[in-house]
Amino acid sequence: MATVLAIHAHPDDLDILAGGTLAFLSATGHRVVMATATAGEGGSAETSPQETARIRLAEAAASAAQIKAEHRCLGFPDLGVFNDDPSRRAVTELIREVAPDIVITGSPVDYHPDHEAISLLVRDACFAAPVANYKTGSAGALAGIPVLYFTDPIGGRDRDGTRVPREFGVDIGRHYAAKRAMVAEHRSQVAWVARQHGIADFMADMDAWTRRVGADFGVTYAEGFRQYRHPPYSREASLQHYLGATLINP
Numbered sequence: 001m002a003t004v005l006a007i008h009a010h011p012d013d014l015d016i017l018a019g020g021t022l023a024f025l026s027a028t029g030h031r032v033v034m035a036t037a038t039a040g041e042g043g044s045a046e047t048s049p050q051e052t053a054r055i056r057l058a059e060a061a062a063s064a065a066q067i068k069a070e071h072r073c074l075g076f077p078d079l080g081v082f083n084d085d086p087s088r089r090a091v092t093e094l095i096r097e098v099a100p101d102i103v104i105t106g107s108p109v110d111y112h113p114d115h116e117a118i119s120l121l122v123r124d125a126c127f128a129a130p131v132a133n134y135k136t137g138s139a140g141a142l143a144g145i146p147v148l149y150f151t152d153p154i155g156g157r158d159r160d161g162t163r164v165p166r167e168f169g170v171d172i173g174r175h176y177a178a179k180r181a182m183v184a185e186h187r188s189q190v191a192w193v194a195r196q197h198g199i200a201d202f203m204a205d206m207d208a209w210t211r212r213v214g215a216d217f218g219v220t221y222a223e224g225f226r227q228y229r230h231p232p233y234s235r236e237a238s239l240q241h242y243l244g245a246t247l248i249n250p
């Protein structure tokens with residue numbers, strides 16, 4: 001069984017982009033750790049940053065608990081995730097501590113600066129994790145670079161509106177109920193996305209997105225990924241292997 005560490009920027013990003021896949025992996029016996037870069041304290045017009053962070057961390061923990069995953073938060077500021085030295089060391093320390101076989105993070109191009117920054121941080125922290133002389137805290141260096149994957153960007157497109165190519169899909173039909181249950185834990189986001197993003201129904205928007213990815217792959221509900229293979233990153237198709245019959249090659 002593998003250890004899978006999924007890291008994205010804010011408490012609902014992983015749920016929307018990879019929740020069904022993480023539910024499948026957990027249900028099939030893998031250890032799944034869901035980490036966010038920030039507590040998402042910017043995501044409210046009604047509560048203070050401190051109160052919003054408390055609410056959203058509790059929601060993220062409840063979402064992870066829905067699929068028996070572990071939950072972590074790196075504690076970076078919302079709208080303050082940067083690809084700098086202390087942040088890369090913090091992400092590397094998390095990766096070393098969890099010691100994953102597989103790492104999943106966001107797309108390097110996306111609509112939100114925190115999404116792009118955490119993707120770059122995770123990519124580079126995976127590279128740094130086995131470098132023993134790169135000091136990050138108490139966790140020891142890994143034996144090798146974990147196998148790395150990117151989710152789709154939010155909406156599947158870059159900032160110019162061009163579709164970001166994905167490599168394979170995951171048929172999450174059997175785990176869609178779990179994905180819905182995860183997303184439903186993010187109660188505070190219903191009002192926020194209506195105000196900030198003009199999305200009247202948070203759950204319906206997630207449903208439409210997951211159906212759209214499914215339609216691209218000829219199934220009802222799917223999530224899309226691509227593997228990062230630039231040497232010396234691993235070219236081993238670990239996640240594809242564990243996905244079994246849920247793997248959809250285009």
Ligand SMILES: [Zn+2]
Pocket residue numbers: 009010013112115
């Ligand atoms: Zn986000």
